[in-house]
Amino acid sequence: MGDVGHTRVNEITVEDLPALVAGSSLLCSAAGDASFDGYCEIVAELLRNRGSVRLVELDSMPDDALCAAIGVMGGFAPMVELPPSGDEAVLAVRALEDRLGRKLDALVALNAAGPNAVFAVAAAAVLDLPLVNCDGMGRVLPLISQTTYALDGMPIGPLSAVSLAGDVLVLDSGLHRSDLLLRATMQAAGGWMLCAMYPATVSRLRTAAIPHATSRVLEVGRHLTSATERGALLDGLARAVGARVVGSGRIVELGHATRTIGPRHYPAVPTSVVVQEYADTGRMIRLEGQSELLVAVIDGVVAAAVPDVLCLIDRHDLRVVGVETVAVGDHVDVLVVPADARWHSKAGLTLAGPRAFGFPVRHPREEAQR
Amino acid sequence: MRIGVRLDVSRAHGALVHDGRLLATASVPRSPSTGKHLVFLLRELADHADSTVDSVTWDLSGAFESSLRRAAGAQRTDAPPARRVGALRLLPRSPYTVGHPSPLIKSLVAHFGIATGGHDLFGTELAPVDLDAAIKQAAEARAAGATTLAVTATGAPSRLTHEDTVAARLTEEFPDLRLCLSHEVGGMGVLQREATTVVNASLLDVAEELVTKCERVTGSLGNSVSCWFATGDGGRISPRRMRTLPVLGLNAFASTALLGAARISGMHDTAVLLIDTDTVSIGQVRDGLPHVESDLRGELGVRLAAPQAALTVRTTDTAERTAALLAEQSPGNAGVIAAISPGGRELAERLATRTRLGLTTVDSDCDVSAAGSAWTEPSAWLDLVVTVGSTEDLHRQQSLVEQRALTMVAANGAPPDSGRIIRSVATPLGFLWSDVYRLHVWATSGTPG
Amino acid sequence: MSRNRTPEPLSVAELVHFGPLSSARAFAADHLDRQVSRVALVSELDQIRQCEPHAALVLHGSAALGAWAVESALRLAWERNASCVIAPAEIAVTSSTAQLAERLRVPLFVVEDPATHALELSAAVADTEAARARLTARCAVLFGERSTVRDILGVINSEVPGVTAALVADDGYVIAGRSAAGRPDGGHRVRVPVPGPDGRPWAELVAQLAAWSPSWVETVELILRLARAPLAASVGRSWLAIAHQAASERLLLQTLLRGEDVTDPARDAGWRLDGRHVAVVLRVAERSVQAEDSTTPAVIVAWRETFAHLPLVPVEDGWAAWWTDPEAEPEEVAAQVRDFLNPVRVPLELTAGVGVAGEGVNGLRRSVAEAQLASAVASRIGGGAVELFGELGPRAVLACLPVTEIAAAAQVALENLLGAPDAEVLITALAALLDCAGSTGQAAARLGVHRNTVLGRIERIRARGVDLDSPDQRLALHLACYSLLSSRGWRS
Incomplete structure (x- = not known):
């Protein structure tokens, strides 16, 4: 997917911020375009004060340049309730540099999708480091171990994490225990932590990272912020990231009804969204997920599945609708954005395919190969 | 028989309704000092009533908006300007920027201050509250001319102790300082709550004056006629509640317009196109009530925790395409179309003649918002975050919040046992590794339709 | 199996x-x-x-x-x-x-x-066979527990999956069950004849199968056969009961019509004697098969299905019933009865007469007598006819005429006239002329012909030796014409 018509970008300025925020929402079905205004205002202020962030390509960097991935793990809600103060990345990177005994030369994004696309840019701005135009997910995945970095054998640690109260943690462990330990800390930390992890040289990243991640988000964002018409937007997204419309319709059901009578038809646990298509066929698109949308089942057939990205676009507002804000009665287009090719490998699907999330089904690509 | 009145900058628009029917409309210029014209308006409408008028519901959103815009220097009107207030935020650490991203909020705040404190969403204290710093910031706000202080602690939706502690201490220190606390308006997001609290605080004086006048004018129809105020969620509240929470009435216009347009057309579930001079706003009416959400930017361009109609706003040149998209979605019933200003009439009438689109039109002479105001019912909207231990625990907590909402509906003046839950949604908050839910509970009085 | x-x-x-x-x-x-x-x-x-x-x-x-x-x-x-x-x-x-x-x-x-x-x-x-055997056994048990035709059909329709069953009379009349089963619209069918209480074939059990397979058909057929005996028994039981009740009510009504006081036994029978009554008498159409005692249960059963609350009592040449209601009007009653006579509901070609409303027992007596007269007129018209005594007036008297005998006598007395090639035309013209008291104009209008035609026919009648002007002859001639025209036997 990285080769789908990306344009070269050399720097990110405060003017690019709206496109960055909008574009990041497409690859993050949980939050959609949730209101991260507070944080965006801080990033805007940072970019205004520091000028721009240099966006560099992997192949333009020296082999031994040291990088670390910046990303937040945790929930969006705590981030909305209490926006980051802006200096978390400084605390995290300084702690990691202390542990490594070496300064970082550049930053990479853990994932240039959802709020993390913005966090990486903000970290580069506040630390005055270049941001490498690549990431390790190409979308939002719930575990920090679900990365192409890990897929390629890069160690996750040592890593550092900063809580919203300013606590700093340095962790030296393997891939899965790091995930486990940070998860256990999450509640005490207040719901999210900004991490600096996967320290690696550029030569290591060349095979492990998904290229053009940030520029791609910017391009998607430009389509989302400039489109005034549905057809043009869908065409633009198809060209930019190969997005395909799975179906269009009205949301008729959310989650599992926990009460069958009375007003609480609405979800207690909205892990599924059912879209009824407009066409006479009356097809039902059932979207299943855990935070993110993971599987699309149309009339009982798995039509799309993680690691490909599933998302909903409001047909009128032309904005991405998040699972946390979607409502019965909304009219949406269901889009699937294909994941990077390395996610479609056997190992990639084992790490982040539908079965990794407890859906005992084959990814449509595996199905096609049978 | 009910009357609804919408006050905008220069005129007052009234409507008399009974059951599902619009019986009469009228409009008078506003007289800023006395309520003479308003009394005349009510009398004229009451003359059309063949039985007694039970209630008058006022939509003050236009007046409030003018006051806020005037305070922001964005509009030259003779509306009384909203007051500049102080804002105090309780956070564990100082952010990179102090202040608020919204220009409107910036213009309404005479002094922004930060004191240490706050909780996380799970209710854990992030930092002990620094009362001395709070007093210092309050003193600075007073020095900057603020008589009201908006206090917003992070984590207040799950634990309000820091806001209460600060309020108690500040009241002791500055007995004449009015306080608005963010948990009173509710909602998630320290900035959204702060914006909502600041807007509320700055409207208190304007609201006091208008509510008093509306009560007096309503009283001219007789003592048995009750006085109400339309709210952004398409409901209504008592004068007492409007005096303390005017922000709830801020975005009433769109909600009442959606409600009015759908009711006049006899539709229960429909899209509604509100046509203004330059814009087309598309909203939804579901189960006879406007579709509302919190955290929307709305007319004033600032995200507010208070609910308001969820609208898609488009320029008028896209109106036909929009209508065609609606027709594709619901063949046969694309929606109801209503002009909400004289400038929108021509387009509304033109679109209505395209039978292919299947639009239902509302007579362009009637003020859909005034009629919608008359049709509002007492309502309550709760937006909370809860941490639960099990599914049963979630149900228990959800039921408790539902009960609270029904109690509020009754407290807002609904007849006993007439309350019903319209929406009760528990959304699990993503990527938290623990069971934290955001509860939206919306209750109203009366029967559907 | x-x-x-x-x-x-x-x-x-x-x-x-x-x-x-x-x-x-x-x-x-x-x-x-x-x-x-x-x-x-x-x-x-x-x-x-x-x-x-x-x-x-x-x-x-x-x-x-x-x-x-x-x-x-x-x-x-x-x-x-x-x-x-x-x-x-x-x-x-x-x-x-x-x-x-x-x-x-x-x-x-x-x-x-x-x-x-x-x-x-x-x-x-x-073990499909075991499952089907269980079904058969279950049905057999349930048949034994049900005592009416309807309930027995209900067992088949509710217990046997995918099967719709009905009990259908020879003429296609659905006695009980779901009429869809009796419709001749294809599909898989199983039919089993059902004997009446007298052992003669009486009706057929018809089952419509949603799914077909030889062994399933066998199962269904077996179940239908199992239903035959309980059906015959239930019919026998109910018909005997009806016949018995009908016989005793017949005596009671005869007594009442004779003018004797039967207040107590009538009340015991559930009859209403006070108030305003409108009587109805049902009679089998004259030209159809004549009523036998054995038809009484069938008529009563059909009547009860429609008018569950009204007793139907056998009388001479038919069955009597009466509506008791302060508002009852003969026209309204006639309309209800007309509906009932619809051949779909009644397995016989029936006609009815309706009396004028009357108060109390005496009024009832009179109304029944009037209904009887009117029913005689109706029965000559044919199936489904309903005549109101109030509309017939004295014409009802004609119903008592022994038209067959008179017609036979007339054939002798008017041999010459009846020998004409157009005898029927002439008799009809003669009757019309007498009906119109000798006015050729009115007779022409009634016959729908020109007055000259009537005059021509009168000439031909006279030519056959009939004296139209003799007052002595006129009543006899009038009766003869009426009887000839009313009796079917005369017309070829």
Whole structure:
């Protein structure tokens, strides 16, 4: 997917911020375009004060340049309730540099999708480091171990994490225990932590990272912020990231009804969204997920599945609708954005395919190969 | 028989309704000092009533908006300007920027201050509250001319102790300082709550004056006629509640317009196109009530925790395409179309003649918002975050919040046992590794339709 | 049931109606015709791909993780031509899943414990004969417990899956059951004749089968045969009871009509004697088969179906009933009776006469007598006719004339006239002229011909030796014409 018509970008300025925020929402079905205004205002202020962030390509960097991935793990809600103060990345990177005994030369994004696309840019701005135009997910995945970095054998640690109260943690462990330990800390930390992890040289990243991640988000964002018409937007997204419309319709059901009578038809646990298509066929698109949308089942057939990205676009507002804000009665287009090719490998699907999330089904690509 | 009145900058628009029917409309210029014209308006409408008028519901959103815009220097009107207030935020650490991203909020705040404190969403204290710093910031706000202080602690939706502690201490220190606390308006997001609290605080004086006048004018129809105020969620509240929470009435216009347009057309579930001079706003009416959400930017361009109609706003040149998209979605019933200003009439009438689109039109002479105001019912909207231990625990907590909402509906003046839950949604908050839910509970009085 | 053939598999419907699925919540339940050849316990969706057609798929484990898994299973079931899908109750089946089942026409059942159900289903499917024997036995037991025709048919219709049964009389009249079964619109049918209480063929049990297989037809036929004896017995029981009651009521009514006081026994019989009455007398149309005593139960049963609260009592030449109501009007009563006489409801060609309203017992007596006269007029007109005494007036008297005898006499007395080639035309013209008191103009209008034509016919009548001007002859002539025209025998 990285080769789908990306344009070269050399720097990110405060003017690019709206496109960055909008574009990041497409690859993050949980939050959609949730209101991260507070944080965006801080990033805007940072970019205004520091000028721009240099966006560099992997192949333009020296082999031994040291990088670390910046990303937040945790929930969006705590981030909305209490926006980051802006200096978390400084605390995290300084702690990691202390542990490594070496300064970082550049930053990479853990994932240039959802709020993390913005966090990486903000970290580069506040630390005055270049941001490498690549990431390790190409979308939002719930575990920090679900990365192409890990897929390629890069160690996750040592890593550092900063809580919203300013606590700093340095962790030296393997891939899965790091995930486990940070998860256990999450509640005490207040719901999210900004991490600096996967320290690696550029030569290591060349095979492990998904290229053009940030520029791609910017391009998607430009389509989302400039489109005034549905057809043009869908065409633009198809060209930019190969997005395909799975179906269009009205949301008729959310989650599992926990009460069958009375007003609480609405979800207690909205892990599924059912879209009824407009066409006479009356097809039902059932979207299943855990935070993110993971599987699309149309009339009982798995039509799309993680690691490909599933998302909903409001047909009128032309904005991405998040699972946390979607409502019965909304009219949406269901889009699937294909994941990077390395996610479609056997190992990639084992790490982040539908079965990794407890859906005992084959990814449509595996199905096609049978 | 009910009357609804919408006050905008220069005129007052009234409507008399009974059951599902619009019986009469009228409009008078506003007289800023006395309520003479308003009394005349009510009398004229009451003359059309063949039985007694039970209630008058006022939509003050236009007046409030003018006051806020005037305070922001964005509009030259003779509306009384909203007051500049102080804002105090309780956070564990100082952010990179102090202040608020919204220009409107910036213009309404005479002094922004930060004191240490706050909780996380799970209710854990992030930092002990620094009362001395709070007093210092309050003193600075007073020095900057603020008589009201908006206090917003992070984590207040799950634990309000820091806001209460600060309020108690500040009241002791500055007995004449009015306080608005963010948990009173509710909602998630320290900035959204702060914006909502600041807007509320700055409207208190304007609201006091208008509510008093509306009560007096309503009283001219007789003592048995009750006085109400339309709210952004398409409901209504008592004068007492409007005096303390005017922000709830801020975005009433769109909600009442959606409600009015759908009711006049006899539709229960429909899209509604509100046509203004330059814009087309598309909203939804579901189960006879406007579709509302919190955290929307709305007319004033600032995200507010208070609910308001969820609208898609488009320029008028896209109106036909929009209508065609609606027709594709619901063949046969694309929606109801209503002009909400004289400038929108021509387009509304033109679109209505395209039978292919299947639009239902509302007579362009009637003020859909005034009629919608008359049709509002007492309502309550709760937006909370809860941490639960099990599914049963979630149900228990959800039921408790539902009960609270029904109690509020009754407290807002609904007849006993007439309350019903319209929406009760528990959304699990993503990527938290623990069971934290955001509860939206919306209750109203009366029967559907 | 023949033992030398492997029985065909059970259908899903059979499993629902007498099998382990009887307590399950069902979706797409209109598509139960498919047979079930085996039961597959599916713990992973992929297993369905290996299933043979006509399997009942029982989902559990990871194949039952949520609504999406059930929908996937429905889809795979459709691809594999499975017979039905059975899912655990912890999955909330919402309308979208139900709609998919409906669209794919794959029945979906939701049960508490799929594993137990799989075992029971397997047992039922493995031993089809035993399952069918259980059904037959169950029906036999239920037949024994039911005493009316309707209830016995009800057993067949509710217990035997996919079968619609009706008891149909020789002439196609549906005596009981679902009329759809009696409709001659194809499909698979099983017919079994049913004897009446007298042993003669009386009706037929007709069953319409949704699904067909030789052994299933055998099962259904066996069940129908089992129903015959209880049906005959119930008919016998009820008809005897009706015949007995009718006979005693007949005596009671005779006594009442004679003018004797029968207040107490009438009250015991549930008759209403006070108030305003309008009487009706039913009579078999004259030209149809004459009524026998044996037809009484059938008429009474049909009457009770329509007018459950009104007694119908045999009288001479028919059956009498009366409406008691301060508002009762003969026209209204006539309209109700006319509806009843619709041949679909009554297995006989009946006619009716309605009397004028009368007060108290005396009024009732008079009204019954009037209705009897009117019914005689109606019976000459033919099936379905209803005559009101109030509209007939003195003409009703004519009904008492022994028209057959008079006609026979007239054939002798007017031999010359009747010998004319156009005798019928002449008799009709003569009758019209006498009816119109000799006015040729009125007679012409009545006959729809020109006055000159009437004058011509009068000439021909005179030429045959009939004296139209003699007052002595006129009454006799008038009666003769009326009788000839009223009796069928004369016209060829």
